[in-house]
Amino acid sequence: MAEHTTTEGTTRRSVLRAGGLGLGAAFLAACSADIQSGGIAGTPASSTSTPATVPTTVPSAAALAGDATQLRTAASVELLVADLYTEYGPKLTDPAFVDHAARFAEAHSAAAEVYLAALEEAVAAEEAAAEAGATTTTTEPVAPNPYLEENFVGPAQEGLVDDVTILNFLRAAESTITANAINAVGVFTKAEWRQQAMAFGAASARRVTVLDNAGQGSVPTSAFYPLTDLMPNDAFLTGETTTTTEAADAAGGADTTTTTVAGG
């Protein structure tokens, strides 16, 4: 069993900053034919002890927006990774991994469905907490994460030419999902969302262990999963919410104002 290495000790801020770098490194490393660990190497998250409790009262609008952002982003990444397995799985030469890739693609698609359903619930809660005057709110459909698609998948595609590069790339993608899920645990206002996110995140962590070293596998070398593969802040989808407010004008007609804002 191969090993990947980590170092201990960091702050939350540095973890978030390093996350983007780590993901980039992981994706780029995954494009290499060199069968080294795809990117878990790096600084793990701090095992923090500062208590930040789940609200027992009504969550703030910002907290609810944070829920929606996490759910929307998670769905977009799951959709992207499902697409990656669908596109590159059949190109693998190892028939066992072709089968596993098909299974993993289905799992990620199903996870996206769960997140999208939860997103509807979160957006509804956010709308309920919004200021009066917003009469209708629509949310853009969630697509495979555009930032990751443009900045990591696109540049890597040319290098995904064999089992080694494809499996390492998929391994990096799985690790990103795990890191994102762990990060989301610290954000969600609902405990059951934390649990469901980690049900998916832990499943991805298992796949990391299988796919690592071009499918030869690896063993974790830290007691705490490192967040070096957490994706950059720019990849998080705050969502564009279009709010339409209707009010009667002096002439008795309808005056409609449409604004598009981040959030939601």
Place this chain on the structure above:
Amino acid sequence: MSIDPTEATAAATTRRTFLARAAFGGALVGVATAGPLRSMLGVAGAQEAELDADEGLENDAFAALAVPLEMAAVQAYQAALETSSLDADTTTTARMFQTHHQTVVDALTPLLAEGSATPRPDETVMSTTVAAIEGNADQTAILTSLSELEDVLAATHLYAVGSLDDNSLAKTVAQVLAVESQQAVALGRAADIDLTELTPDEASTAGARTGFAEAAAAATTTTTTTTTEAGN
């Protein structure tokens, strides 16, 4: 704090039940398989684990159960190492995983309630997993037992993530459960367990230990008894 003391038990997760949970309502967590160790631990069954989101789990209660479990895992690896049945690579891995569990023990021990009794390795794991490993000459059997123990620990942490009040601790526990899930896979793969079984669509609470309230109460009771005896 009100935590259902019943153990999370095993039942098949189907795609239908998976999708049925799409709304996240009630955090109904499905389960996958129940291996022999889970049977030994008395957690195999036909029910699904349910969590009520409004039933909070406090840090000290979580630690009261988790610390003894992680201590027992340390003992399980120690028993495996002492069999001399492991090859060189597996010995190295076992030592590293043992260190990981000790690291978790060290991280969680400060969370125990003030005045709690000195924690001891979980008796159930000691009497089942550790006892089965001791003196075992079959490396595959040992790895299988350790893999299943990792599954139980990961399931327990996943259960806790769904009910801990403390977001920060929940995040740390999430990091631990991800690693323990990976350890289960690494050991299972070395034991030639099918990869499909090792990589379910989603992690589950099958086999989770959920007696947090009982563990916390027992720690307090033990402390009271000890104090009384000391005063005599």
